[in-house]
Amino acid sequence: MENKKVTEEKLSGIKLLRDLCLTFGPTGCEEAVADEICRQLEGTTDAEITRVRCGNVYAVLHGETKNGETAKKVMLSAHTDEVGFIINEIDSDGYLKFSCEGGIDPRVLCGRHVTFRGKDGDVAGVIASKAIHHQTADERKTATKVKDMYVDIGAKNKEDAEKYVAVGVWGTFDSDFVVFGENDRYMKGKAIDDRLGCAVIIETLRRLKAEGKRLPFDLYCAFTVREEIGRSGAQIAAQTFEPDYAIVLESTAIADLPDVPANSRVAKVGDGGVISLADRSTVYDREFVDGTMKIAAQKNIPAQIKRYVSGGNDAGHIHKAARGTKTLAVSAPTRYLHSASCVAAAADFDSIRELIYAVLNGYSF
Amino acid sequence: MSEIDLKQLIFDLAGLMSVSGSTAHDSKKLIDLIGGYFDEVHTGAVGNHLFIRRCGKENAPKILVDTHYDEIGMCVTQVKDDGFLTVTNIGGLDTRILQASEVTVYGRDADGNEHNIYGVVGSTPPHLQKPGDANKLKPIDELLIDTGYTKAELEKYVRVGTPVGFRPKYLELKNGLIAGKGFDDKSCGACAVAAIASTPHEELWGDVYLLFSSFEEDGAFMVGASAGAFAVDPVCALVADVNLAHTPDTKKNETVEVNGGVSVTWSPLTDKRLNRILMDEAKEKGIKTQLSVCPGGTGTNATVVGLVGRGIPTVDVGLPLKSMHTCTEVISMEDAAALRDIIALFITSRKIAEDLK
Numbered sequence: 001m002e003n004k005k006v007t008e009e010k011l012s013g014i015k016l017l018r019d020l021c022l023t024f025g026p027t028g029c030e031e032a033v034a035d036e037i038c039r040q041l042e043g044t045t046d047a048e049i050t051r052v053r054c055g056n057v058y059a060v061l062h063g064e065t066k067n068g069e070t071a072k073k074v075m076l077s078a079h080t081d082e083v084g085f086i087i088n089e090i091d092s093d094g095y096l097k098f099s100c101e102g103g104i105d106p107r108v109l110c111g112r113h114v115t116f117r118g119k120d121g122d123v124a125g126v127i128a129s130k131a132i133h134h135q136t137a138d139e140r141k142t143a144t145k146v147k148d149m150y151v152d153i154g155a156k157n158k159e160d161a162e163k164y165v166a167v168g169v170w171g172t173f174d175s176d177f178v179v180f181g182e183n184d185r186y187m188k189g190k191a192i193d194d195r196l197g198c199a200v201i202i203e204t205l206r207r208l209k210a211e212g213k214r215l216p217f218d219l220y221c222a223f224t225v226r227e228e229i230g231r232s233g234a235q236i237a238a239q240t241f242e243p244d245y246a247i248v249l250e251s252t253a254i255a256d257l258p259d260v261p262a263n264s265r266v267a268k269v270g271d272g273g274v275i276s277l278a279d280r281s282t283v284y285d286r287e288f289v290d291g292t293m294k295i296a297a298q299k300n301i302p303a304q305i306k307r308y309v310s311g312g313n314d315a316g317h318i319h320k321a322a323r324g325t326k327t328l329a330v331s332a333p334t335r336y337l338h339s340a341s342c343v344a345a346a347a348d349f350d351s352i353r354e355l356i357y358a359v360l361n362g363y364s365f
Numbered sequence: 366m367s368e369i370d371l372k373q374l375i376f377d378l379a380g381l382m383s384v385s386g387s388t389a390h391d392s393k394k395l396i397d398l399i400g401g402y403f404d405e406v407h408t409g410a411v412g413n414h415l416f417i418r419r420c421g422k423e424n425a426p427k428i429l430v431d432t433h434y435d436e437i438g439m440c441v442t443q444v445k446d447d448g449f450l451t452v453t454n455i456g457g458l459d460t461r462i463l464q465a466s467e468v469t470v471y472g473r474d475a476d477g478n479e480h481n482i483y484g485v486v487g488s489t490p491p492h493l494q495k496p497g498d499a500n501k502l503k504p505i506d507e508l509l510i511d512t513g514y515t516k517a518e519l520e521k522y523v524r525v526g527t528p529v530g531f532r533p534k535y536l537e538l539k540n541g542l543i544a545g546k547g548f549d550d551k552s553c554g555a556c557a558v559a560a561i562a563s564t565p566h567e568e569l570w571g572d573v574y575l576l577f578s579s580f581e582e583d584g585a586f587m588v589g590a591s592a593g594a595f596a597v598d599p600v601c602a603l604v605a606d607v608n609l610a611h612t613p614d615t616k617k618n619e620t621v622e623v624n625g626g627v628s629v630t631w632s633p634l635t636d637k638r639l640n641r642i643l644m645d646e647a648k649e650k651g652i653k654t655q656l657s658v659c660p661g662g663t664g665t666n667a668t669v670v671g672l673v674g675r676g677i678p679t680v681d682v683g684l685p686l687k688s689m690h691t692c693t694e695v696i697s698m699e700d701a702a703a704l705r706d707i708i709a710l711f712i713t714s715r716k717i718a719e720d721l722k
Contacts, residue, residue: 107488108488110691111459111463126695128691129612129614131459131609131687131688131689132457132690140460140502141501143461152542154539154695160539174536178483180483181483182513188483253491255490256447257487266490336465339464341465341486343513
């Protein structure tokens with residue numbers, strides 16, 4: 001009936017990413033993601049792990065400097081939150097009204113499965129609005145507004161619903177992780193933005209340990225909260241460490257669809273990490289960009305320059321933080337970003353991991 | 366009591382691929398799943414499946430139970446570059462739920478072997494949206510299904526007309542509510558199977574013909590039901606279909622209530638005497654019913670079944686369902702059990718048998 005190829009064996013290479021994507025972490029409720037990251041890092045890195053009050057997780061790996069020089073500071077950051085929902089009303093019939101956390105196109109909401117983290121456990125629901133039979137001709141052509149949608153959890157009435165959830169309870173899409181496409185080249189899941197970035201950092205730390213590598217600078221890895229609403233935990237991380245360089249690991253929305261002109265496609269799935277020159281929050285350090293692309297070319301690692309000034313991410317805060325930071329963004333090209341069905345390529349996940357490792361080992365910071 | 370796990374049977378039946386026009390696609394699976402509960406299984410010229418359970422008496426009257434087996438869906442209109450597909454709707458699909466939904470493309474290789482392909486219905490990133498687009502819903506023919514195939518490989522399995530359905534994925538909500546695709550009308554089909562299969566042959570007042578009719582969702586001709594009813598030529602018919610349930614944005618006088626029990630359609634097209642007997646007996650047995658008032662057509666196969674042949678006294682019973690024609694249709698297991706019980710009542714009621722003599 002379905003894609004039967006999703007076996008444990010085939011998933012093994014991306015199991016970490018799957019586990020992170022399936023973890024619950026809407027903006028403002030990222031604790032479970034922080035827990036999962038700490039669990040994944042435990043015993044697999046020599047970095048010093050700390051969790052701070054705002055919700056960030058830090059993994060710090062001191063480098064080896066020559067002749068007592070002060071070590072340069074390089075930060076890798078990825079955000080732990082995902083777009084999600086928060087209940088703002090329970091109506092008399094027991095339906096949940098909600099607001100979105102982060103920029104979600106209302107058109108991807110109706111018909112989706114969602115999970116709310118209630119006080120006694122997770123509560124499953126579906127986002128609904130009236131049946132097509134009751135829609136007027138105009139309504140059938142118009143996107144339903146979020147304020148007109150509701151979540152059906154099966155509650156009999158308000159009192160019944162309040163046994164499970166309350167105003168202020170957070171929710172996310174409920175979407176499994178599916179490997180699909182020719183030769184299993186694509187992955188579908190919620191929260192690929194930005195658990196893929198988190199997975200890249202975890203894999204980088206693991207590889208440094210596995211290869212017994214000591215970097216000639218201090219590496220600050222920051223798993224940060226609240227990117228999706230722009231009130232960034234990454235700013236706090238940058239102000240805490242005041243890094244000389246920062247690399248933001250992200251996901252970026254692309255439009256590599258038929259009939260879209262090449263210059264509007266942003267980037268292409270499968271062509272490697274997307275390096276931004278500029279987006280709506282940052283103009284990036286050109287030397288850092290060029291140096292990175294040079295390393296990618298030398299090492300034969302797929303990478304691509306972002307071909308559209310769109311989106312924005314934690315770099316916007318990091319490059320301005322404290323005395324300013326030379327910042328680079330490396331993003332996974334991701335279709336249908338901020339939906340229950342983000343699609344990214346397994347090959348890009350590999351390329352980005354390779355590129356980050358090569359940059360840490362090859363760029364002259 | 367039924368030994369059949371009704372919820373599991375609903376999931377199993379609803380999960381089959383039966384997009385209108387392709388009701389033969391999973392015919393073998395359907396017959397494997399429920400054929401064993403019946404004495405005879407037939408397939409008809411227009412995509413119908415007919416399951417017969419005999420009462421054991423000679424020249425017994427024939428009772429028709431109709432549920433439609435077809436479901437809304439899509440079919441491919443173009444195979445595009447990079448493994449994208451365009452589609453059109455089959456039946457009155459609610460297009461609002463399509464973006465970011467997951468689908469199964471029911472492809473076949475050159476030898477006709479099944480080759481199902483997973484797909485995601487794409488959405489448009491904000492930078493490509495023009496001012497004023499924010500409130501517009503894209504029509505279905507502008508949406509793209511992403512399969513992750515190359516065009517050359519995809520064309521080995523998919524062509525214009527290849528059916529596409531929602532990915533079967535089911536969710537259990539609170540209070541016995543369940544959500545998923547294909548409950549319209551295969552949940553009623555499951556209730557009918559459970560009712561008929563759990564009734565001993567000797568308790569039936571006639572031979573029961575369970576029609577899994579095709580082509581209800583085309584909305585115009587309902588040829589499956591009319592051809593099926595004509596072939597059976599029964600003394601009476603019970604049509605079971607899902608019924609639009611109340612949600613906060615609909616009117617109570619245009620909907621029925623989830624957990625309100627089986628809806629009994631009160632319409633010029635349904636038989637008043639059978640309706641009254643059925644409701645009275647349901648009340649005696651503690652089966653919850655609610656009236657569904659339909660001044661014109663019933664919106665179901667009952668609209669055509671009563672007119673077949675020399676006229677067939679018909680009742681129309683409904684299972685309240687929210688979000689009809691989506692991938693997350695919602696029904697209540699309490700209502701489903703009531704529907705099962707009222708169908709069992711219909712096929713065993715001596716009062717109904719008497720009334721039709």
